[in-house]
Amino acid sequence: MSRNNKIAPQLSNFDIRLLRVFRTVVECGGFSAAEVELNITRSAISISMSDLEERLGMRLCQRGRAGFSLTEEGKLVYQASQQLMTSLEDFRSKVNFIHEHLTGELNIGITDNLVTIEHMKISHALKALKEKGPDVEIQIRMIPPNEIERSILDGGLHVGVVPNIRTLPGLQYTELYNEESLLYCGKEHELFDIPEEEITEQLIQQHDAVAPAYAQSAQTRCHYQNLKTSATATDREGVALLILTGSYIGYLPTHYAKRWIQDGKMRALNPEQYNFVTQYRTVTRKCNRHNMVLDTFLRDVHKENYV
Template sequence: MARKRTAAVGDIEIRLLRIFHTVVECGGFTAAEVELNIGRAAISMHMADLEKRLGLRLCQRGRAGFSLTEEGRQVHDACLRLFSALENFRGEVDTLHARLRGTLDIGIIDNLVTIPRMQVTDALSALKDIGPDVRVNIRMIPPNDIELGVLDGRLHVGVTPALRNLPGLDYRPLYDEESLLYCGAGHPLFARADGDIPDEAIAQADAVAPTYAQTLEARALHRPLRATATATDREGVAFLILTGRYIGYLPTHYAELWVNQGRMRALRADDYRYRTEFRIVTRSNARPNLILKTYLDLLQRQ
């Protein structure tokens, strides 16, 4: 058969390709008659039309039975990719037409708003552009409560430190947070250079210990400190450090305001530091939710 450049694929070609696909799936013209609800002669005519349009011999048919040529197999593989792309396109267009309505319930731990990497904020802004009618509810609660809220459906999504993996939840990385050891203005260590601050001076200083959940690395660095005060959240840690009487760990983005004001400083930042990974938490096998899917897609793009 003479070769020629394939014409543009339009509605007619797609219809013929779907007939071809059905014939291949059924294993021949005769079996495809019932599936297509047309006669064998009509199927043969459509196949001949498709071969003419493509300039390719797609199959052998006759007394020996039905079989694909090598080119027919390749065209059929291309058909499957084409049909998949068309379905994806249709789904994306349907999503654009579907107006986002409803609520998005988010659980976040305290004091993340000052982190420079604003994926959560930027994704919420983009969600407002796409779905102006979406109602967003944010709850500032501890990590354990966030995970339980996602599990029982009270929350659609959460942002938590990487402390553990619970069955029934999916976790995906969001960003890392760095924490350093700080003291406040007026503390005996505040005016001393890092080289003049031995480990013993840090170990003997009054320190604030957090009572909220921490990573293994964070717990290991808190253990040598002389904890004479506790705090249930990071704002409480900051209050005590700012008294000038305690040392304690804070995220760098959260302490930055007071550092710039000269009210806090980091102690031996190269030695006393740790990183905490934060993750997006969703429920495994949750019911489809277009608002949540859109928000997660926007987070991924950020």
């Protein structure tokens, strides 16, 4: 057998499989005893041994009537294979440790007032991330959608949660959940005690309304066209404040308005007609470098079993 053969610079899975067979044969003391351990036939073991010897360019063992024994080269290869398998197991353990002990930071940009949404996907995912990586540093910024997208493109944020208003090149969007909004008035408003069947479109149009000053989709903007808009607010809290004055009507997400509905401080106006749904999405940068913290958060935030 030629000694000029050299094993490839990069070990293949095939090489490692042959070495595992070789180690088992050595530790079992021969081909016959290794059959049970490996759960393959003796002929298959013999073929594997021959393949390994051919790839290494040396005879590793003597087998025949005199029994099984290692050559001097075989003893050295066996020792080297033990070191290799130990290193592989050490590598596997370290990678598993990294998976189980996340480190680093996660910078998130979120549109305001999503904390009261019933699904709580973001909260669930952040809780799961903290459990998996107690040392992970989480930074949350409550900023408008356009700033979230710009910060992700600039690298200032890892991920954002934004309404479906537009799709920018260079960013990856994934649907997260839908949010329902209704038209509300406050307890002091003259529409508050009027029966629903008497609240007509003409009556709605007679009353001052507050509209958002932040970006909205074209589909959402159309719901404000027939309102008598006389005030604007830069966020939902501002909209709620004006509705609670009793001087304005305005749209709010149902999950956000729920507290005031329960306290009898707001009511929905003709919800069958005055309603719309906003789709929220996670957004990340396309072709992002691998980030295990970000990957873990995204995997958890999009779990189907979060309700």
